[in-house]
Amino acid sequence: AAKKAGRQAFRFFTQDMNQRSAEFLLLDNHLRKAVATGQFLLYYQPQIDIRSRAVIGMEALMRWRHPELGLVPPNRFIPAAEESGLIVPMGAWALKEACMQNKIWQQAGLLYAPIAVNVSARQFAENLEAVTLDALRAADLAPEYLELEVTESTLMDDVGAAIQTLNTVKRMGVRLAIDDFGTGYSSLSYLKRFPLDKLKVDRSFVIDILTDPDDAAIAGAVVSLAKNLRLKVIAEGVETAEQLSFLDQLGCDEMQGFLVAPPLPADQVPDFLARWQAGDI
Numbered sequence: 111a112a113k114k115a116g117r118q119a120f121r122f123f124t125q126d127m128n129q130r131s132a133e134f135l136l137l138d139n140h141l142r143k144a145v146a147t148g149q150f151l152l153y154y155q156p157q158i159d160i161r162s163r164a165v166i167g168m169e170a171l172m173r174w175r176h177p178e179l180g181l182v183p184p185n186r187f188i189p190a191a192e193e194s195g196l197i198v199p200m201g202a203w204a205l206k207e208a209c210m211q212n213k214i215w216q217q218a219g220l221l222y223a224p225i226a227v228n229v230s231a232r233q234f235a236e237n238l239e240a241v242t243l244d245a246l247r248a249a250d251l252a253p254e255y256l257e258l259e260v261t262e263s264t265l266m267d268d269v270g271a272a273i274q275t276l277n278t279v280k281r282m283g284v285r286l287a288i289d290d291f292g293t294g295y296s297s298l299s300y301l302k303r304f305p306l307d308k309l310k311v312d313r314s315f316v317i318d319i320l321t322d323p324d325d326a327a328i329a330g331a332v333v334s335l336a337k338n339l340r341l342k343v344i345a346e347g348v349e350t351a352e353q354l355s356f357l358d359q360l361g362c363d364e365m366q367g368f369l370v371a372p373p374l375p376a377d378q379v380p381d382f383l384a385r386w387q388a389g390d391i
């Protein structure tokens with residue numbers, strides 16, 4: 111029966127919209143079970159300073175280890191979790207898990223850099239301050255070793271409330287980044303009112319940066335905007351050395367992408383760090 115349910119849940123992702131609500135319920139059921147039985151885990155992708163090659167962060171990216179379907183990527187379940195509100199307990203778990211993992215790396219002398227955690231719109235609006243404080247305390251992690259990634263749409267939903275929430279977590283000492291920058295609807299005039307540390311150039315502008323002058327122009331504009339607002343800027347989805355050197359010439363500070371490493375299970379991070387420091391990658 112579990113096998114059959116697993117297959118049915120999978121159909122949710124592939125079938126047309128007609129059966130959507132029935133299948134949504136099924137997926138929702140599976141997600142509830144997954145939350146209750148702890149089927150989620152985090153992978154970690156290194157973030158690199160382009161000039162110095164230093165590892166300046168790790169982004170935590172959620173995976174669902176489904177008993178039938180194997181490792182399910184977030185685009186397959188985060189939207190449904192957002193819709194049902196399950197993303198709130200899932201996100202609280204992720205925040206705590208990421209902070210605890212970062213503390214473990216620090217105590218092992220492996221890494222002293224922030225862990226970046228993606229925050230959903232629901233979590234942001236509901237209880238971000240409380241879960242952030244809780245995660246930092248549970249892990250006994252210094253707040254400057256946590257960075258929260260939020261999207262433009264999360265912030266633009268209710269700008270007044272967003273500024274308050276950002277100010278509260280900023281006062282705790284946590285770092286703040288805007289994820290997928292340039293893809294959402296955001297008013298540039300608000301950027302100066304948000305207490306930000308970093309903009310993340312979306313992967314969609316990086317993919318064709320060498321061949322599409324429009325993408326190159328947008329990436330360049332995001333980099334200059336960040337510089338002029340005295341923010342750090344990181345490019346996501348860097349896959350080739352040519353993309354990296356182009357971004358470097360634009361003045362981009364930091365990068366993450368398959369060129370350096372895909373998101374890795376926690377137990378592969380020590381080996382990555384050793385090989386990276388030895389110059390083997």
Ligand code: C2E
Pocket residue numbers: 155170171172183184185188197201204228229230259289290313346347348349366367368369372373
């Ligand atoms: P994101 O935060 O923009 O994460 C970057 C995505 O790009 C990740 O996909 C990562 O694996 C992928 N990526 C990184 N480098 C490369 C590259 O060089 N080439 C290509 N093709 N892809 C690259 P992933 O892990 O599938 O996550 C997708 C999205 O799911 C994330 O986008 C984020 O919005 C969301 N997400 C992941 N984990 C969480 C979480 O814990 N909470 C919430 N609320 N959302 C999450």
Ligand code: MG
Pocket residue numbers: 169228259289
């Ligand atoms: Mg992100």
Ligand code: MG
Pocket residue numbers: 289290310312313346
């Ligand atoms: Mg992103």
Ligand code: MG
Pocket residue numbers: 290312313346
């Ligand atoms: Mg993205």
